[in-house]
Amino acid sequence: MTLEFQNNTDKLIQAIDQWTQGKNKFETPITGLTLHRWESPTHPSSNILDASLCLIAQGKKQVILGKESYTYDSKNFLFTAIDLPVISQIIEASPQQPYLGVILRLDPYVLAQLMLEANLPFKHNNLEKKGVAVGQVSAELNDAFVRLLTLLNTPDDIAILAPLVIKEIFYRLLMSPQGDRLKRITATGATGHRIVKAIEWLKINFARPLSIENLANTMGMSVSSFHQHFRDITSMSPLQYQKRIRLTEARQLIMTQNCDISSASIQVGYESLSQFSREYKRFFSVSPSEDLKHL
Known part of the structure; x- marks a missing residue:
């Protein structure tokens, strides 16, 4: 130095x-x-x-x-x-x-x-x-x-x-x-740029049902190519990315906006409260109720 x-x-x-x-x-x-x-x-x-x-x-x-x-x-x-x-x-x-x-x-x-x-x-x-x-x-x-x-x-x-x-x-x-x-x-037209556009869509529409085929078509890519390049850049699949966005947003709602667990799960796109709680605990190592109790 x-x-x-x-x-x-x-x-x-x-x-x-x-x-x-x-x-x-x-x-x-x-x-x-x-x-x-x-x-x-x-x-x-x-x-x-x-x-x-x-x-x-x-x-x-x-x-x-x-x-x-x-x-x-x-x-x-x-x-x-x-x-x-x-x-x-x-x-x-x-x-x-x-x-x-x-x-x-x-x-x-x-x-x-x-x-x-x-x-x-x-x-x-x-x-x-x-x-x-x-x-x-x-x-x-x-x-x-x-x-x-x-x-x-x-x-x-x-x-x-x-x-x-x-x-x-x-x-x-x-x-x-x-x-x-x-x-x-960053380069416009490059494959990476298309993945960036897909990520922008996922961030805005994370609570909506995800069709990988439709998103890949929108980006002008085959499903297999889209899947591979998305994982190469982000280290996760599009579905895993969406899930992490959903869970992170849900935790913000619970911890900072005084939102109850059921409402938070619905707002971020989960139809099953038990599935939401299961995936929440798997990702954060604590259940939503434990997080709420600590808060």
Whole structure:
């Protein structure tokens, strides 16, 4: 680690610490940018991780997708090229050295525009299919994030300068060793782009009955090809993806909106309460009634 890199990391720590005092999450006035703080390790929790670039200034975090685990810290970033239902956990944090992280939501339109402007082709690499990966933080990427967070101190500059810095961050990501993975999914007309469109449909229509054949036809793919590419990118089948979206949404309804178990199961698309309870416990390791009791 160079002295410049460490200095920039220290600046990130100071900036995130400044804006997250007394709160776990700070939605900044910069579109798509959130800051996070935790002063102790957390229990594993399920959530939908938007297509985003996640950087840590201090601490360590683990994200689990299917059967695969991704761990990252101040030297490594995590990015997801698509919205994914994951299980995440802060594994290093303390009051003296809290976990301090930043998440920047990826804009597929800006990414696609960048690829056109810079004429960035992508390689068809069968080893880089999944829409999530961990990569090494470069000095240039670190510096760009410092400049982005510095704009929080001059709100009048955000509207003009923040989009320029975000565009640079996206460019750095596209040019990183993990860039081809992102290019392949972002490129309009590519198979990955079709899967992204399918995921957008599933997120909006998760409570509706799912016909894989109809969705595959809508995406212009055969059922077998759609199934295979969906699993390659997300590490799960379309039905498993829908189920995780449903269960995650149901838990949010129960835990944060004071919704009763039966109503939550119906709202997310379950016709059988017993099936809902069974799959809920299998996914979260506790039953809906146990979650409600803890709350």
